Structures are given as structure tokens and as C-alpha cells.
Amino acid sequence: GQQLNQSPQSMFIQEGEDVSMNCTSSSIFNTWLWYKQDPGEGPVLLIALYKAGELTSNGRLTAQFGITRKDSFLNISASIPSDVGIYFCAGTYNTNAGKSTFGDGTTLTVKP
């Protein structure tokens, strides 16, 4: 089945630093998604990418859909303490009836 490798597993950064995380897959996806999970809450969608090569921003967040359709990255610029949480990538393929395969998550800690 499809598997997603997300890296790094965890990051400890200083407030104000930029962050980069990525996801790679053994097979192609038609859609890449990035979610954030705050402690004690459910994941919340940050960015959705629908076309290979697409680069999309949401405030300080920027994500790209890889040309090969097998990877995606998420950048966070000028991190702030509320960026703390777990970031998940997810990929879907049309024939999977909405089934999203999730990466293992990147846990981000931001030190003030």
C-alpha cells in the first residue's frame, strides 16, 4: 500500500527561525495536504495542493506539490510560539474514495 515518509520526526527551534519539513511517497498522489494538530485537539487543514508543481502560501506557511507527485514540503517562516504542534502531511489519490494516507507527523517545539 501507499506509504508516506515524513521528516524530520521532531524539531526544536528558536522563535523567529524558519522551519522546513517534507514528505515523500513511494507512489504518486493527486492531492497533497498539510494539517496541524494542536495539543489535545484534532488536526486542522493548513494547505491543500492539487497540481504538480503548485506552490501555495497561507500567511507564514508555504507548501509545494512536488513535480514527480511523490513529494511535498512545508515551510514556516519566522516561527512563533503558537506554531507548536504536530504537522501532518497527507496524500490522496482519486480512486481511493477520499481516503487520505497520513505521514507520521513532525513535532515542532518553538522556544521563546
Added chain:
Amino acid sequence: DTAVSQTPKYLVTQMGNDKSIKCEQNLGHDTMYWYKQDSKKFLKIMFSYNNKELIINETVPNRFSPKSPDKAHLNLHINSLELGDSAVYFCASSHWGQGQETQYFGPGTRLLVL
């Protein structure tokens, strides 16, 4: 207004018991999901329903039985609970068709089996 709500938020029970978790969404979506998040935070889909019809049924023990009385509700009943069932269970919902990959998650139900 809560978009996707789950009850209860916490559930502590003994091994062997039967328990149910309820989920409701007021987003007008026609597809709902159950996910399990283990202690390592891995998020795995268990089931999905579209218009009350079971669409996805991953390799889940048949002690887990989802039920969708209508498009806005998806409940999860678990029989003969085991220690390994301890996890956070998330409900989610989406549209069917274009945009179905964009899912809205509930706050989770933290299940602890003793």
C-alpha cells in the same frame, strides 16, 4: 458553533466492556470518517461512510462496528474492549467528490482501557 463534535471526550473503561463513541457534524457534508491515533501519534483511517453507506473499511477487528443513522452522524461501537484499543479516536467529515480530500476533524475521544 462546533463543526464536528464527538462525545465523550474522555472514556475510561475496563477490558471486556462494550462502549460507543458518537460523532455529529453540522457542515452539511455527506462523508464521515473514523481515525485512530495511537500513542506514537500515528493517524490511521478505520472507516468512512458516504450517505450512510460504508465506503472504506480498513483492516479493523470486527469488534469495531460503525453505524451511520444519517449523513450528519457516525457512531462507533466497540465490543469486548482490549488494552490495545487505548488510543485517541477522531471523527472527520468532508464533501463527496471534488474537495473530498479536505477533511474536518473533531476534537477526539481519548479512550483508555484498563
